[in-house]
Amino acid sequence: xxxxxxxxxxxxxxxxxxxxxxxxxxxxxxxxxxxxxxxxxxxxxxxxxxxxxxxxxxxxxxxxxxxxxxxxxxxxxxxxxxxxxxxxxxxxxxxxxxxxxxxxxxxxxxxxxxxxxxxxxxxxxxxxxxxxxxxxxxxxxxxxxxxxxxxxxxxxxxxxxxxxxxxxxxxxxxxxxxxxxxxxxxxxxxx
Amino acid sequence: xxxxxxxxxxxxxxxxxxxxxxxxxxxxxxxxxxxxxxxxxxxxxxxxxxxxxxxxxxxxxxxxxxxxxxxxxxxxxxxxxxxxxxxxxxxxxxxxxxxxxxxxxxxxxxxxxxxxxxxxxxxxxxxxxxxxxxxxxxxxxxxxxxxxxxxxxxxxxxxxxxxxxxxxxxxxxxxxxxxxxxxxxxxxxxx
DNA sequence: CCTCAATTCTGTACGGCGTACAATAACTGT
DNA sequence: ACAGTTATTGTACGCCGTACAGAATTGAGG
Numbered sequence: 482x483x484x485x486x487x488x489x490x491x492x493x494x495x496x497x498x499x500x501x502x503x504x505x506x507x508x509x510x511x512x513x514x515x516x517x518x519x520x521x522x523x524x525x526x527x528x529x530x531x532x533x534x535x536x537x538x539x540x541x542x543x544x545x546x547x548x549x550x551x552x553x554x555x556x557x558x559x560x561x562x563x564x565x566x567x568x569x570x571x572x573x574x575x576x577x578x579x580x581x582x583x584x585x586x587x588x589x590x591x592x593x594x595x596x597x598x599x600x601x602x603x604x605x606x607x608x609x610x611x612x613x614x615x616x617x618x619x620x621x622x623x624x625x626x627x628x629x630x631x632x633x634x635x636x637x638x639x640x641x642x643x644x645x646x647x648x649x650x651x652x653x654x655x656x657x658x659x660x661x662x663x664x665x666x667x668x669x670x671x672x
Numbered sequence: 673x674x675x676x677x678x679x680x681x682x683x684x685x686x687x688x689x690x691x692x693x694x695x696x697x698x699x700x701x702x703x704x705x706x707x708x709x710x711x712x713x714x715x716x717x718x719x720x721x722x723x724x725x726x727x728x729x730x731x732x733x734x735x736x737x738x739x740x741x742x743x744x745x746x747x748x749x750x751x752x753x754x755x756x757x758x759x760x761x762x763x764x765x766x767x768x769x770x771x772x773x774x775x776x777x778x779x780x781x782x783x784x785x786x787x788x789x790x791x792x793x794x795x796x797x798x799x800x801x802x803x804x805x806x807x808x809x810x811x812x813x814x815x816x817x818x819x820x821x822x823x824x825x826x827x828x829x830x831x832x833x834x835x836x837x838x839x840x841x842x843x844x845x846x847x848x849x850x851x852x853x854x855x856x857x858x859x860x861x862x863x
Numbered sequence: 864c865c866t867c868a869a870t871t872c873t874g875t876a877c878g879g880c881g882t883a884c885a886a887t888a889a890c891t892g893t
Numbered sequence: 894a895c896a897g898t899t900a901t902t903g904t905a906c907g908c909c910g911t912a913c914a915g916a917a918t919t920g921a922g923g
Contacts, residue, residue, distance in 0.1 A: 485891040486899025624845035631822020654815035661848030677870025678918040
């Protein structure tokens with residue numbers, strides 16, 4: 482393996498870290514190739530050594546965020562499936578909400594890296610534990626994801642009045658949704 | 673009222689029409705002030721006579737789209753509330769889906785014009801008919817809106833495999849959700 | 864009719880964006 | 894010492910939103 486060539490001053494990691502910092506400071510619009518480069522003290526196009534284009538950076542950023550949730554906490558089968566889904570949904574929401582603008586990034590460029598898939602599979606497995614068949618579990622997982630991303634998108638776009646009314650609404654909707662899923666399990670697959 | 677000044681070659685309406693055409697042709701990224709101006713044969717900054725900035729144009733565009741749904745069709749009290757909510761949700765989804773990119777516009781700049789409010793109030797009234805109290809109806813309306821916008825956003829970002837699997841998933845999720853709402857009505861407000 | 868104020872649109876310009884292309888600099892194995 | 898390899902830079906292009914000043918065109922009042 483050749484180790485020739487100029488010494489690296491950059492890496493995927495520091496680029497994503499800079500992008501994350503910009504996201505935290507100035508929202509989605511602040512995540513810019515030139516901004517990232519400036520923050521790490523490098524020429525703008527140096528970024529293109531590590532990512533083919535900006536969309537790839539953004540996808541990597543979304544992956545980076547998703548990597549922060551510890552899904553092992555939600556796979557404990559001794560806990561009721563409802564509690565596990567609720568906990569996972571709340572955690573994901575919190576993570577997204579902690580970085581305003583990340584939702585638009587994820588909605589604009591849906592990530593599909595290992596972390597993304599891991600989260601999806603955790604959710605899928607939990608719903609299977611609930612008694613849903615594979616097809617229903619897939620639909621249910623989609624439904625929960627839609628609720629999480631949709632809620633956060635709504636919330637950052639138009640922050641509701643009170644301080645925690647966003648959380649309240651999220652929980653309320655999630656509970657109705659889980660009620661519907663539970664009823665579906667009890668009834669069995671549509672006849 | 674003074675009617676002096678150069679004759680108008682522009683209007684809010686033709687600007688929004690041009691924006692809509694661009695949205696249909698090239699997605700959200702194609703909606704650009706310069707593109708609109710070029711399409712109507714005018715200098716880019718002429719647009720700023722009618723809108724203070726691009727965000728206002730985009731908000732107007734979202735309003736324009738929402739104005740296309742005829743909510744009177746969904747207020748017929750002889751129909752079951754579930755059917756009415758379903759029909760409204762499907763109609764809104766279809767309208768958004770017909771203009772790829774409109775979701776990101778609405779998610780980025782939430783509109784709040786008369787049409788937007790009208791839709792929201794129709795939905796609210798229908799949910800009140802279902803037997804939900806004012807607070808619950810508001811939460812439920814929020815929930816349904818989240819499901820519609822979230823679903824469409826997901827769908828345009830990552831088109832599912834089959835041709836109508838998007839519609840199927842949307843309906844499936846909506847039905848679980850309505851099940852949950854119906855159960856909440858039967859149970860009564862949380863004790 | 865003629866002037867003038869009002870209004871719309873144009874000309875021009877600035878700074879910022881993503882990114883393509885060629886040149887350079889810094890390293891390593893021979 | 895040299896050649897090969899690679900990360901980074903320099904420069905440039907075409908796009909974007911939009912600010913500012915001025916030209917064009919009109920209706921109203923004398």
